[in-house]
Amino acid sequence: MSESAEPFVILEVGVAVLVVVFLFYFLITRGNPPKDILFFVFAEFSFTCIIDLVSALEYDGIISGFMDFYQKTGEPYLGTPYAIMMCYWDGIAHFIMYLVMISRITDRKAYRTVGLFWAGSLTANMSVFISGIVAGKYGSEIRPVFWINFLFLLMPIYGAITIFTRPKDRPRIGGYNAMQVQTMKLIWRPKDMILLVLLFAAMGFTILRGLVALDSPLEACSVYLRNFEPYLKDPVGYPKVMMLHLFFYGLPLLGAFAYGLLKPGCTWMLDWTVFFAGAMIQCQWSHIGGSLHSRTTAPFRIPNDAFWSVLVINLLYAATPILVALRVHSNPYFFLKIAPFPGQTGLPNSEEKDTKFKEK
Numbered sequence: 001m002s003e004s005a006e007p008f009v010i011l012e013v014g015v016a017v018l019v020v021v022f023l024f025y026f027l028i029t030r031g032n033p034p035k036d037i038l039f040f041v042f043a044e045f046s047f048t049c050i051i052d053l054v055s056a057l058e059y060d061g062i063i064s065g066f067m068d069f070y071q072k073t074g075e076p077y078l079g080t081p082y083a084i085m086m087c088y089w090d091g092i093a094h095f096i097m098y099l100v101m102i103s104r105i106t107d108r109k110a111y112r113t114v115g116l117f118w119a120g121s122l123t124a125n126m127s128v129f130i131s132g133i134v135a136g137k138y139g140s141e142i143r144p145v146f147w148i149n150f151l152f153l154l155m156p157i158y159g160a161i162t163i164f165t166r167p168k169d170r171p172r173i174g175g176y177n178a179m180q181v182q183t184m185k186l187i188w189r190p191k192d193m194i195l196l197v198l199l200f201a202a203m204g205f206t207i208l209r210g211l212v213a214l215d216s217p218l219e220a221c222s223v224y225l226r227n228f229e230p231y232l233k234d235p236v237g238y239p240k241v242m243m244l245h246l247f248f249y250g251l252p253l254l255g256a257f258a259y260g261l262l263k264p265g266c267t268w269m270l271d272w273t274v275f276f277a278g279a280m281i282q283c284q285w286s287h288i289g290g291s292l293h294s295r296t297t298a299p300f301r302i303p304n305d306a307f308w309s310v311l312v313i314n315l316l317y318a319a320t321p322i323l324v325a326l327r328v329h330s331n332p333y334f335f336l337k338i339a340p341f342p343g344q345t346g347l348p349n350s351e352e353k354d355t356k357f358k359e360k
Helices: 006-028 038-059 068-073 081-106 112-135 137-141 144-165 176-182 190-213 219-227 238-262 269-292 304-330
Strands: none
Touching: 006 038, 006 144, 038 068, 038 081, 038 144, 081 112, 081 238, 081 269, 112 137, 112 144, 112 238, 112 269, 190 219, 190 238, 190 304, 238 269, 238 304, 269 304
C-alpha cells in the first residue's frame, strides 16, 4: 500500500468502526429501544473514550504496541501535551459521564445536570482541539481522519441544544421562600459576595490572558508571559486558542453570572452555570496538565519561582464557575421566578405554601 493511500485507509477504517459500533448498539436495543436518541450518542462516544485513553497511555509510555501505526499516519498532534491531557479527560471523566447518562436513560430518569456538564465539557474540548490543530504548527499536517473530529464537535452542540430546549426537570417558579430570599440585600448574602469577588477576579484574569494571546504590547502582558505562563506561546497553538475562546465566549458568561447573582429571578443561571462549569474544568485540566507535562519543552514550562502561584491561580480560576454552579443549585430560590398563588393578596405567611418549586 502506498504512503499516500494510508491516510485515506485510516479515515475509512475510522468511519467503518463508528458505523459498526452504532449498528451494534442499535441491534441490541431493538427489543426495548431507548426513547432518548442521545442514548446512541453516549454509547458510541463511550467506545471512543477507551481509544483516547489508550492513546494517552501509549504516548506517556505506560503501555505500548497499540497505537503505533495510527500515531505515525493518523493524527500526530495527539502526541502534544495538551492533546494527551485532553485524551485522559475524555477517557476517564467523559467515560464516567456517559455511563451515568446511559444508566439514567435506561431507568427513565432525568440527566439534565450531568448532560449539560458533559455538553459544555466536550464542546470546549473539541472546539479548542480542532481550532488548535488548524492554527498551530500542525496546520500543515492535517490528514483525512482529521474530519472525523467534527462529529465529536457537532454531537455535543446538538446534545446541548436538545437538553436546553427540553422541559425542565422541575418547575422554576417559587413562592414564599423565593420571595424571602430575593428581598435580602447583597450584604446579607456573604457567599454571593465572595463569589462576585471571584467572578470579577476571573474576568480580569481572562482579559489578561486573552490580551497575551492577542500579542498585546502592554507591559503587564509581557511580564506575565515571560515570568508566569510562557506556555501561552507554545507553537502547538492549543494554549493560545483556549485563551481566545475564554476571552470571547467565557468572559461574557462570567459577566452574566455576576449579573445573575445581583439580579433576582435569572432562571437561566440554573442551566448555564452547569454548562460553563463543564467547559471551564475541561479547559483548565488540559491547560494546567499540558503546561506541566514532560513533553512540553523547557522554554514553555512554568518558571520554578512562579510555579505555586501560577498553579494556585489556575486552580482557583477553574474552581470559580464550579462554585457558582454549586451555589445556584444548592439554594436556587434567588434564581426563580415569583408567581402569586391563586387568591394571594400579599406575602404568604406560611412556608408550607411554597409548593410550586418542590418536586412532586
